[in-house]
Amino acid sequence: MAIKRELLQFQTVEDLLGPGRTPLRIPDFQRPYSWTPQHARQLVTDIAAAQKRRPDQPYIMGTMILLKRPQEDPFEVVDGQQRLLTLHMLRTLLRDGRLSDLAIGSTPIHLVYQELARLVEEMQDKVAYQDFLDTRAQVLRIVTDDEDEAFQFFDSQNFRGKALRPHDLLKAFHLREMVATTPAEQRAVVEQWESAEENDLDRLFGTYLARIHWWSRNLPAHAFTAEDIDLFKGVSRSTPHLPATEYHRAAKAVLPGVQEWAHPEADQQTSRDLRRARHQLDAPISAGRSFFDFAAFMLEEMKRFESLLFRRDTRTGEPDDDLAIFSNGARFHFNRELYIAAALYFTNKYSEEDLHSIRPRLFRWAYGPRLAYERLGWRSTDNYARGLAATRDGLAEFNLFARMRDSLDPSHLALENLPIPQAVRSKSTDDDALQTILQEIS
Template sequence: MAIVSNQAQTISQLLEQSLIIPKYQRPYKWQPKNVNQLIDDIFNHRSKPCYRLGTVVLHQDKDSKSEQEKTDLNIVDGQQRLLTLTLLCSILDEKEKKISSSLLDHKFESSISIENLKNNAQIISERVASLSATEKKELLDFVLNKCELIQVTLDDLSEAFQFFDSQNARGKALAPHDLLKAYHLREMMDSTEQTERLHHVSLWEQGVNPDQGDNPKDAPANLHTIMGEFLFRMRRWIGGDYGIQFSRHNIDVFKGINLDSTQYAYVDAMLALDYAIETFNADPTRKWDKQTKGYPFQVDQVMINGKRFFEYIQHYMAIHSTLFVGKDARLSSFVDMHAKYRGSNRKGDSYVRNLFLCAVMYYYDKFGDVELNKAAQICYRWAYFLRLDLQRIGMESVDNHAKARNGLFRAISKAVHPQQVLNFQPPYKEPNFSNAKDVQASIEAMKSGSVNE
């Protein structure tokens, strides 16, 4: 690994360097609890001769053309802590104004970053407001000259991401989607231009924090939900595997092959399809007909690393919105009529609702609009059987139902035509408890054919 340096640096030494927040970085997201924890740590250890605050990973671009760019250090890991420390030092030094850092000049474009920086600056100001001028000076001296971070600088961005990934796998756990973002960006380094990588990162961050609009209830699901409660579960359940909780321990579900370096026989068809789509979209004719083709993803396919992974996630976020989000969604009225009833907000009922939505999404992924409403009825009857069968529903019961060999996911997986799914016979029973009456009425109406399509 091309490590340029790996040494302890005081906060003063770090902030004196030309630190850059690259555009692929996520927004500044530290909340009050994170800021207060850092300040508490500093207050509790300020009598020590030295206090170490963790590690930062930086990337120095060895291929930069200008001398300035060669001295710039892109922050790969540690942005949240560095920005908070910069805020703290700047506020403690507001009268002297001796603190100078490139981070103070950074122009933030994300509204999330701007809002969090304002809020956290207010929190820090309130925390140090009661200190005397002398105490502020002493605290600033401690932070700048006695607090340290291990600075790991690498001259290869791919290896910097790899180091970032491995550090967080061993230490404080990041969200699984953050680890996957780093992994697939690394897979893109040799095959895509920077502008394309930044484009995918921008869409990714929008997915993490989608625009809520005027009506949050009609806002699209965020990326965590789509990955953890839909794609992860579908990919696992289709194969008959555990799908309860998506975590950093099972992110391999979203890792696959690199088309540029994998030479297995089964990859040839995927490589040919990838080439055909790239060739079609690169045709000069597209400049006037504006017709482009997206990769024809299937939810349970072998994952293609790199940009196709990011496109895969965006594709299924769009499908989820098409089916369920807003009054114009394909199945909006069906869901409102049958999945929203007295008690539908109970935890167990929300698990069943997710199972139903996953099944519908899997059917739509395979057969599109063909017989969609009839298929939705089959999915509903199969998923909500659990509401008839069990008075209390846990996620384990849902998981067992979903991955069963005789279940609907397996039936959709094997189906070649929609009718094979419509022929599926969901189990049924008369419920022995009152909290299933509305569901029972919906299922009986579907069985009798009285539900409007």
């Protein structure tokens, strides 16, 4: 996105909606208002909770993306119209104003207005709430002058009035944790985050990081939702100062300086391992800036391995036509995800130095289940990852992720000569080719 750096800033609700506001326009391509009374109640409750918890500190509600067309004054609201319109209604009601056209009706905007009117009527101190809303509640305003990219934002799921994705909520949480940093630092992490593809972030957190967390703890994996974001909130300013959290706070604060002192001229592999040490998947994240660094690094790792793991040689990147057929397509979908998740966890813990030699065994472990079932579904995949495959399936019956979590030495993983089914249960020629490859791996 062509972000206008000079216009990237945090704005209070007063800045957005007050007398000196920048003219805004809802463009024709936006869908109608779709928030429900529940969304409105949550917004009002969240603001009240922030007012009670930190009355003198900014409360960052998220981002608003605007399109600035050449030679036109009004900015077009690409993302954030639902929240913006809700804040306008709330602000009007707090000032004892009325939007008479919305008082009666049953469309979403009518129902939200009526709910807001009820909530405002029940407030004990409207003046204090109004002051906090105007002066402390903020959004990060992002302005682009690229119409094509603005429409790409609109076409994505989040910008069609649907619920925010879990990683959007994580971004908002960790951005709020950066309240003590400079605006330049905050702009930098937002630009870094916005440069990533939505689907890549979905895949990173939902397909890999959340599953690694669950499987390594012998827990069943499921779809990563907003209810699961606590997995990646980490150690924040509000986390109690207990021995375990103090250890992680100290380690995160000291490690970068120690690494720079010990490895002033690190080569590429050493540099990558130093970053892995700072972003251990088994350790809690430090809330705020560190989370964005963590996400950027793990996104880089994921995209590297999605290509590198299907090469003949992970050190040189030499192509391998035999492996290429297993890197795409629905038939090997779950195997591919197991394979990449295992490699991400392995290298995060043990380095990439031995990846070339261990990679075939990870491949055999991840793709063996494809031969055991005519149709490999999610339940069988999840059971296999947790070491719960049935003995009759002829597969390994241990949890590789739990072994990695409990072992500091990769030689203790016992990946040699893993069992695989001796007979292919489908008529797919790709499965025959897969069996030949797996039988050659010891």
